[in-house]
Amino acid sequence: MREKFNSFFSNKNTITEISDKDISQTENYLEVVKTFAKLTYQSVYIIDYQKRNFEYVSDNPIFLCGLTSEEVRELGYDFYFKNVGEKDLNLLLKINQIGFDFFDNLPVEDRKNYTISYDFHIINEKKNSILINHKLTPLFLNEEGKIWKAMCIVSLSPNHSSGNIIISSIKSEIISEFNLEDNVWENKKKAKLSDRETEILTLHARGLTINEIAEKIFLSPDTVKFHRRKLFEKMGVENITEALSYATHNKLL
Template structure:
């Protein structure tokens, strides 16, 4: 694999953009940049017509020693340099499976879907981190092709690469991709109880178990009980992983 075009599926070829399409994007980057200033996550805008990045936010954790401008200039060559070899093939599979899935969605619904997946980045010192990437369409062409997409990158709460999931805004269904069988499984999104959400929110503020118990008028043992149930539900081993998982999957 030695060509950035490998990342751009024939299913979503964007050759021409109409004047009407162009008008939709007037000054749209201003609110994107404002949002980027308020979050620790990294924000990218992918342009499928130009086959590159239109915008990269300035988040050092995910830039592998480069400036945001350098990564934007590198475009998909960045992946060839900093994604581990096995995960490059994974990203290709995700592109293929994702665009095949989007082809089956009615055009009017396509902007309501988000795809999420995990892969390893290696920094300039050769150390690797597992990151989560969420991609959702921002602008479609008149033919329903994805022209520009918003990409949000954060540290993953998972243990390994993959975890390819598509979900629709306002829908409780999840579509998980089976890499071995090359098909999508349908499941229900995880639902947290109000108490579990409460404990997570206090935990994000740095509260200890005793402090949470005092704040919600229960015993520390009750907090511990709900935390254990929460860890089992999210398949994590500690509160930091639970917070990361719940945040990445918009459970709180």
């Protein structure tokens, strides 16, 4: 078990010392994180790679599995061993390895622009398996360019199975998706929405029906449905719920 625990911490990102300059980055940052957590429906937690624990865990229940945020914080990485099945736990260890390998090849000055996203199951307090989407992005690097602290954001996944490993940058139109069968990264372009598609998706996000959207933007319901179908094709999704989740995850709205 301890060997698997240590597998979460790549030798390429092992931090033994933190300098005064590193520490100066973090002044009052947790207050900002706590405020952000209050404004989102997603679960938020902070990993400290130097201490190898969770520094902060929000109160949102999605990620807690019936525990309190303080209990999850105290468990740290042991939370995964208690609430993730063997198959998905091995997947997480794989993601950890390939993620740090990918990160290690990026220019240091560009590293904080990247986010890795993936799906895995957690077992809640009722012993039900729930597929979640997990995003991790660096908050602070040490002077060597290694990840010191990272923010993780957890929400329900729009997908149907574990995996779906994607790395993206806020400064690039290219996303890298990991092919688990071939064990390689594959690059593809982010979906680009037309102004009309963005408008329709935004109105759906506000809770409007197809007929209400059609009336608001002076189109027929059939035309709205046509735009929705094109939207689904671009995103590779099957319904509006998945489309909204995709758009949120990829910052298209």
